[in-house]
Amino acid sequence: xxxxxxxxxxxxxxxxxxxxxxxxxxxxxxxxxxxxxxxxxxxxxxxxxxxxxxxxxxxxxxxxxxxxxxxxxxxxxxxxxxxxxxxxxxxxxxxxxxxxxxxxxxxxxxxxxxxxxxxxxxxxxxxxxxxxxxxxxxxxxxxxxxxxxxxxxxxxxxxxxxxxxxxxxxxxxxxxxxxxxxxxxxxxxxxxxxxxxxxxxxxxxxxxxxxxxxxxxxxxxxxxxxxxxxxxxxxxxxxxxxxxxxxxxxxxxxxxxxxxxxxxxxxxxxxxxxxxxxxxxxxxxxxxxxxxxxxxxxxxxxxxxxxxxxxxxxxxxxxxxxxxxxxxxxxxxxxxxxxxxxxxxxxxxxxxxxxxxxxxxxxxxxxxxxxxxxxxxxxxxxxxxxxxxxxxxxxxxxxxxxxxxxxxxxxxxxxxxxxxxxxxxxxxxxxxxxxxxxxxxxxxxxxxxxx
Amino acid sequence: xxxxxxxxxxxxxxxxxxxxxxxxxxxxxxxxxxxxxxxxxxxxxxxxxxxxxxxxxxxxxxxxxxxxxxxxxxxxxxxxxxxxxxxxxxxxxxxxxxxxxxxxxxxxxxxxxxxxxxxxxxxxxxxxxxxxxxxxxxxxxxxxxxxxxxxxxxxxxxxxxxxxxxxxxxxxxxxxxxxxxxxxxxxxxxxxxxxxxxxxxxxxxxxxxxxxxxxxxxxxxxxxxxxxxxxxxxxxxxxxxxxxxxxxxxxxxxxxxxxxxxxxxxxxxxxxxxxxxxxxxxxxxxxxxxxxxxxxxxxxx
Numbered sequence: 164x165x166x167x168x169x170x171x172x173x174x175x176x177x178x179x180x181x182x183x184x185x186x187x188x189x190x191x192x193x194x195x196x197x198x199x200x201x202x203x204x205x206x207x208x209x210x211x212x213x214x215x216x217x218x219x220x221x222x223x224x225x226x227x228x229x230x231x232x233x234x235x236x237x238x239x240x241x242x243x244x245x246x247x248x249x250x251x252x253x254x255x256x257x258x259x260x261x262x263x264x265x266x267x268x269x270x271x272x273x274x275x276x277x278x279x280x281x282x283x284x285x286x287x288x289x290x291x292x293x294x295x296x297x298x299x300x301x302x303x304x305x306x307x308x309x310x311x312x313x314x315x316x317x318x319x320x321x322x323x324x325x326x327x328x329x330x331x332x333x334x335x336x337x338x339x340x341x342x343x344x345x346x347x348x349x350x351x352x353x354x355x356x357x358x359x360x361x362x363x364x365x366x367x368x369x370x371x372x373x374x375x376x377x378x379x380x381x382x383x384x385x386x387x388x389x390x391x392x393x394x395x396x397x398x399x400x401x402x403x404x405x406x407x408x409x410x411x412x413x414x415x416x417x418x419x420x421x422x423x424x425x426x427x428x429x430x431x432x433x434x435x436x437x438x439x440x441x442x443x444x445x446x447x448x449x450x451x452x453x454x455x456x457x458x459x460x461x462x463x464x465x466x467x468x469x470x471x472x473x474x475x476x477x478x479x480x481x482x483x484x485x486x487x488x489x490x491x492x493x494x495x496x497x498x499x500x501x502x503x504x505x506x507x508x509x510x511x512x513x514x515x516x517x518x519x520x521x522x523x524x525x526x527x528x529x530x531x532x533x534x535x536x537x538x539x540x541x542x543x544x545x546x547x548x549x550x551x552x553x554x555x556x557x558x559x560x561x562x563x564x565x566x567x568x569x570x571x572x573x574x575x576x577x578x579x580x581x582x583x584x585x586x587x588x589x590x591x592x593x594x595x596x597x598x599x600x601x602x603x604x605x606x607x608x609x610x611x612x613x614x
Numbered sequence: 615x616x617x618x619x620x621x622x623x624x625x626x627x628x629x630x631x632x633x634x635x636x637x638x639x640x641x642x643x644x645x646x647x648x649x650x651x652x653x654x655x656x657x658x659x660x661x662x663x664x665x666x667x668x669x670x671x672x673x674x675x676x677x678x679x680x681x682x683x684x685x686x687x688x689x690x691x692x693x694x695x696x697x698x699x700x701x702x703x704x705x706x707x708x709x710x711x712x713x714x715x716x717x718x719x720x721x722x723x724x725x726x727x728x729x730x731x732x733x734x735x736x737x738x739x740x741x742x743x744x745x746x747x748x749x750x751x752x753x754x755x756x757x758x759x760x761x762x763x764x765x766x767x768x769x770x771x772x773x774x775x776x777x778x779x780x781x782x783x784x785x786x787x788x789x790x791x792x793x794x795x796x797x798x799x800x801x802x803x804x805x806x807x808x809x810x811x812x813x814x815x816x817x818x819x820x821x822x823x824x825x826x827x828x829x830x831x832x833x834x835x836x837x838x839x840x841x842x843x844x845x846x847x848x849x850x851x852x853x854x855x856x857x858x859x860x861x862x863x864x865x866x867x868x869x870x871x872x873x874x875x876x877x878x879x880x881x882x883x884x885x886x887x888x889x890x891x892x893x894x895x896x897x898x899x900x901x902x903x904x905x906x907x908x909x910x911x912x913x914x915x
Contacts, residue, residue, distance in 0.1 A: 253880055253881045253883075254880045254881075256667075257667040257880055257883070257885075260667055261667065274883070278666060278667065278669075278883045279667075279669075280669075281669055365864075366775075366861075366863045366864060367861045367862055367863045367877075368861075417752070417772075418752075418772045418775055419752025419753070419772040419774075419775050420775070421772070421774075421775035421776075421863070421864040421865070422752060422772065422773075422774035422775040422780065422860060422863060422864050423752075424861065427752075427753075430753055430754075431753065434753055434754075436753065563666065563883065566882070566883070567878075567882040567883065567884055570877060570878075570881045570882035570883075571687065571877065571878065571882060576865050576866060579863075579864060579865045580865055583864075583865070585777070585865060594686055597684075597685075597686060598685065598686060598687060601681055601684060601685050604681070
């Protein structure tokens with residue numbers, strides 16, 4: 164080499180290509196080899212990983228973690244509880260399903276047992292055992308979890324949606340309780356004039372979905388027939404429900420409800436402006452824990468929970484039951500089931516309900532006797548919601564199509580269109596019918612049921 | 615000049631530039647294929663099927679696209695996206711050029727201003743959008759508080775509950791966020807215009823507006839074309855702003871393709887249809903890119 168390579172001059176060393184490749188290849192091989200030297204701790208046989216949502220009432224998660232620790236000490240199987248914000252769970256579930264790897268126990272929503280039915284393991288033995296031991300499951304819980312005759316998950320709990328009411332404001336307008344939807348309208352009208360309107364969300368969020376379904380059913384409407392396939396939303400009863408909501412919106416509600424998210428109704432009450440919303444007891448719990456005061460008085464003294472109102476066709480309640488599923492591709496299915504059995508034992512489950520402060524409503528009849536519902540008189544109604552509870556898609560069974568309809572917020576949108584006047588009531592019904600038919604049309608093209 | 619005696623022909627072959635060149639770009643090709651080509655082809659495959667997350671789907675051809683055209687929610691989303699993109703890009707262009715012209719003037723603290731202008735672009739979108747959300751929230755809106763205290767209205771409007779106001783807010787935040795991109799890029803174009811063009815025009819008696827129309831605009835046209843092209847693509851596929859502010863509401867009036875895809879494909883699990891929604895724009899965007907690039911090529915000086 165006559166001319167000195169400028170690179171070599173710069174680095175002041177005789178590095179040529181061959182040497183560089185040799186050293187870097189050895190280095191990479193060495194690092195890779197180290198991987199085999201370190202003990203493989205990550206997936207020791209028997210570790211159970213549990214993914215659930217970050218509970219609004221953090222004491223409930225603390226209790227769950229305590230139970231996990233106790234179980235780990237007793238049996239030697241390590242149980243890890245991972246928490247994730249509830250809005251992020253669907254995409255996490257989807258990615259674990261696609262990758263076929265992830266956690267062992269997974270908290271599932273209403274439609275997940277159907278959506279992931281081929282990927283969730285059969286837990287019929289455990290579910291029947293728990294049902295026999297604790298007084299039996301509610302029918303709607305069974306409907307959710309049993310697919311193709313097999314239990315695809317253990318129903319965990321449901322969140323109650325009572326009416327959350329400022330009793331001092333009720334007194335000011337001369338009322339003492341709210342029992343029917345007509346009561347709600349009459350009282351709400353007076354409250355709005357006082358500057359404390361009612362708030363039932365009409366937007367793309369979980370709470371509006373519940374309240375709109377309750378109103379729809381209470382007036383005799385439904386969006387799908389009992390066969391879970393035929394769209395039945397176009398009826399005089401639906402029109403009555405929409406007319407009611409329109410009146411309620413115009414005369415008693417805060418116009419902001421069209422843009423509410425799930426925390427908006429909490430803030431509405433906690434700020435002192437709102438008078439009545441329909442929400443799980445998280446508002447009451449926050450008021451307790453943060454000692455929030457309104458007009459100098461503790462908010463907890465001013466709030467009360469009432470059972471959801473009654474309409475011409477009956478009293479209805481709904482919620483989002485959580486189901487604990489075990490992935491079929493999980494590594495430690497037996498240990499996962501053992502932990503679930505431990506968690507559902509009378510002692511532990513009652514402790515978990517108490518930690519949830521009235522938020523976690525049991526789906527096994529034995530646990531309705533839990534003392535939390537007696538301790539605080541504000542919870543006297545929430546223990547009874549089970550008998551009125553129906554799942555979205557009633558009178559049909561919850562299917563993946565009812566889940567998609569829920570995720571697209573078709574029913575809240577229908578109510579929002581009618582209430583705000585953007586569409587007339589017949590137009591809003593026709594719109595919803597069209598969108599529902601498009602969602603349910605998938606049933607014909609989807610794969611035939613595997614028997 | 616290869617090595618002569620004493621070396622194997624294999625090494626000679628390996629060291630040929632033609633072969634070694636490809637080896638060197640192999641990592642980049644692997645990344646491109648894995649992270650760009652594969653997801654794109656998978657998306658096309660999914661959009662032609664009725665797959666649900668977690669189960670195998672069947673091939674249904676253009677069924678998803680046909681269903682989407684029938685769906686009111688999708689048609690509304692399409693309308694929203696066009697309105698959103700056209701208004702945001704138009705305002706950003708006008709304001710961007712003005713801001714760039716201002717930044718080009720000789721003032722004190724010029725470097726500070728040029729840096730400060732970049733802040734909206736640099737701050738993570740989700741954080742800045744959360745701040746905007748608080749400003750327009752129905753209970754705690756700072757904007758309403760100001761309007762009420764200035765005596766303009768008794769109780770400010772519920773911004774995010776009114777379909778038209780919600781779209782206005784979403785476009786406003788997008789403009790606020792995207793303006794720095796325009797300003798800095800156009801500024802780069804402005805800086806390269808030679809001064810003597812302006813002096814010649816001034817001696818010919820051209821006023822400020824005439825100078826702008828006949829010198830500035832034509833000279834920054836290539837930069838403007840590129841900026842508008844990129845901005846259209848970014849704006850059309852925006853997700854963060856709409857998701858944080860309105861999640862597509864009220865009543866689907868601010869849904870964009872990105873947010874609708876998420877709601878249908880991920881939350882709803884109907885990933886075949888979700889992929890179809892997200893791919894709907896692909897032919898349209900391809901045309902936009904082609905037209906813009908042709909416009910850029912045509913500039914010959």
